[in-house]
Amino acid sequence: MSNGYAIAVEGLTKRFSGREVVKRLTLEVREGEIFGFLGPNGSGKTTSIRMLCGLLTPDEGRGTCLGYDVIRETADIKRRVGYMTQRFSLYEDLSIRENLDFVARMYGMRGRRTAVENALERLGLANRREQLAGTLSGGWKQRLALAACMLHEPRLLLLDEPTAGVDPKARRDFWEQIHALAAEGITVLVSTHYMDEAERCHQLAYIAYGNLLARGTPQEVLEGSGLATWSVEGEDLYELAAELRGLAGITQVVPFGNILHVSGADPELLEATIAPFRKQAQRRWTPSEASLEDAFIHLMDSTRDNYQ
Amino acid sequence: MSGNGFSGSRFAAMVAKEFIQMRRDRLTFAMMVGIPLLQLILFGFAINADPKNLPTAVLSADDSPFARSFIAGLANSGYFRVTHRVASEAEADRLLELGETQFVVTIPEDFSRKLQRGERPAVLIEADATDPAATSNAVATVLRMNETVLERDLTGSLARLRSQPPPFEVQVQRRYNPEGITQYNIVPGLMGTILTMTMIMMTGLAITRERERGTMEHLLATPVKPLEVMIGKIVPYILVAYIQAGLILAAAWVIFGVPLSGSLALLLASVLVFVTANLSVGITFSTLAKNQMQAMQMTFFFFLPSILLSGFMFPFRGMPEWAQWLGELLPLTHFLRVVRGILLKGNGVAEILPNLWPMLAFIAVVMTIAVRRYRRTLD
Incomplete structure (x- = not known):
């Protein structure tokens, strides 16, 4: 493999009918790392992942995936990568076992009967093997899809919003599994919209409207945003939020239940702006830490202009 | 306004929505307007029930x-x-x-x-x-x-x-048909038209269905090769075709008393060639169509000339020369000659060969298009 990197691409660009969906994406993912891929809807995450596993041909750029060229050696990449699509893409009118068996045959696996049995066992679906995949609930579909893309023992997993629409318990189980896989040395690139999931990744990349805006560990991304945040508790928070929005130095005012988060990119300006409000008796202001969500929304707001 | 009655505005909204969707689907729209005109001119000039020369x-x-x-x-x-x-x-x-x-x-x-x-x-x-x-x-x-x-x-x-x-x-x-019994001509012909219709439609939907349901994306991410997908999708339908052909032949014999003058084995072998030709058309449509609806439209677009210009409905020699050239391109034209030749004339291999190779050539050309059109990527 290339110097311990499972993915090393630079300048990947993809256009659809003239519109650049991904702009010069440069990405390095170390082996055994859980790499979070974040960004708003339509930001080019899926397109990027599809380019990495050979489903789309980049218009520009070059790089390797598991040491194979992403443009010329897609067949080798397909054989060694597990790709879990955003939408359930197994056959709904095949049973669980039939689906797994089909996938195993697509990869020309030896001893596929045992592999399928083991997968069913691990999934805990051994007693429901003949149930049609289409009749499974969202959480089970997701587990089945993960099992299917793990079947051929890939070195790299590309997961495109694997937990969308899945309940918290199933999500937590899912992430346990992802960490166990990473501990075995499998590299995982996962796209998500959930901040708690982003915090579980070793590395993050934030992509918006085709551009890579931030990357690093969750802590680095947070610090890099340079965002200062205050939290406010008390009465009439809704009215306060309306007053604060649009004032100099305030970029975000977000209610979290009974707490209001007020953030700004310039700590001093922010402090000066909120000073008169802090004197009001009915609310309590405390300096707090910006969350990843604050950081990302800030990143998103600051780039929206170049998009439209 | 009205609670439970027929609401004019809801009805109007429904109509308006249908028109918007119709306009968006360009191919469907073109087919609704262009195809009838094309067919009118094509068939209007081509069909002649009183063949001369x-x-x-x-x-x-x-x-x-x-x-x-x-x-x-x-x-x-x-x-x-x-x-x-x-x-x-x-x-x-x-x-x-x-x-x-x-x-x-x-x-x-x-x-x-x-x-x-x-x-x-x-x-x-x-x-x-x-x-x-x-x-x-x-x-x-x-x-x-x-x-x-x-x-x-x-x-x-x-x-x-x-x-x-x-x-x-x-x-x-x-x-070959001394009593001039129409069924002797129509029933073997029907075998060809029925096979054309069902084979093209079933395979036409095969790949578009995978694309519509999203299973194509997963399939493309595996190492599977285009030809493996194509042939893998065609072969099961060959079996279906033989069941259909068997039923029709049995009915032709038992119900309509159509004679079998030639060799049954030869007939079944020609069915294989003909069915493969149709399935390759279906698979090609499948790679061209964006959705199942379009695949169906393409099927009909192919099916109409097949029944009208092949000599099934109207005498082939009654058509003007340009229409006969068009007809010669269709597998059904050749299959009709083969099946009538074997059943009624007792044709052997040598006699049907001039109609077998055009079907084989057709398969080669159409399959090439299909494999080229089948995208290994989602581009």
Whole structure:
């Protein structure tokens, strides 16, 4: 493999009918790392992942995936990568076992009967093997899809919003599994919209409207945003939020239940702006830490202009 | 406004929405407007239920002015076009078997001698009657020709022969389907049309369905090769086709009494070629269509000319030459000749070969398009 990197691409660009969906994406993912891929809807995450596993041909750029060229050696990449699509893409009118068996045959696996049995066992679906995949609930579909893309023992997993629409318990189980896989040395690139999931990744990349805006560990991304945040508790928070929005130095005012988060990119300006409000008796202001969500929304707001 | 009744505004919204969606789907829209026009012009000019200029072989053992006048009379009727002059009966038979000519006209050796003696010799017209509709008008015309065709030749002492009864006889022999039973022609033809319809439609939906359901993305992410997908999707339908062909053949035999003059094995082998040709069309449509709806439309777009220009519904030789060229491109045209040839004429391998290779060529061309069009990526 290339110097311990499972993915090393630079300048990947993809256009659809003239519109650049991904702009010069440069990405390095170390082996055994859980790499979070974040960004708003339509930001080019899926397109990027599809380019990495050979489903789309980049218009520009070059790089390797598991040491194979992403443009010329897609067949080798397909054989060694597990790709879990955003939408359930197994056959709904095949049973669980039939689906797994089909996938195993697509990869020309030896001893596929045992592999399928083991997968069913691990999934805990051994007693429901003949149930049609289409009749499974969202959480089970997701587990089945993960099992299917793990079947051929890939070195790299590309997961495109694997937990969308899945309940918290199933999500937590899912992430346990992802960490166990990473501990075995499998590299995982996962796209998500959930901040708690982003915090579980070793590395993050934030992509918006085709551009890579931030990357690093969750802590680095947070610090890099340079965002200062205050939290406010008390009465009439809704009215306060309306007053604060649009004032100099305030970029975000977000209610979290009974707490209001007020953030700004310039700590001093922010402090000066909120000073008169802090004197009001009915609310309590405390300096707090910006969350990843604050950081990302800030990143998103600051780039929206170049998009439209 | 009204709570439970029929709401005019809801109805109008529904209509408006349908129109918006119709307009968005460009291909569907084009097909709704363009195709009917194209078909109207195409079929309007191509279809002719009264075929003329039918290829005719002449086996004449008598080179007299009377024989020449008769042959000229055939051509002048507009129904016959002399394409072959043959020297032996065997040669004439072969032309009919191959379907090269529709008629063989035999003028006996002593035709003019007997005619002059007033012995009323007979001219034999053998017609390929596999499709009774193709020959009926021509036959009706030739049966009346003996009354007038020799009027100018019968001069002087021969003028007496101009009176009734006519100076010679015309005997017509309807080969392969002596009773002119329409079912003998239609039922084998139906096998071809039914197979065309179901095969193209079923495979036409095969890949578009994967794309619509999203399973294509997963399939493309695996190492599977285009040809493996194509052939893998075609083969199961070949089995289905044989079940259909078996049912139709059994029904043709039991219900309609269609004879099986040739070899059943040969027929089943030709079915394989024909079915493969149709399945390759279906698979190609599948790679071209964006959704299942479009795949269905393409199926109909192919199906209509197949039944109208192949010789299934209307005599092939009744169409103008350009339409016959179009017809020659369709697998059904060739399959109809093969299946009628085997069932009614007892054709063997040698006779059907001229219609087998065009189907094989068709498969090669269409499969190439399909494999090229099948995208290994989602680009």
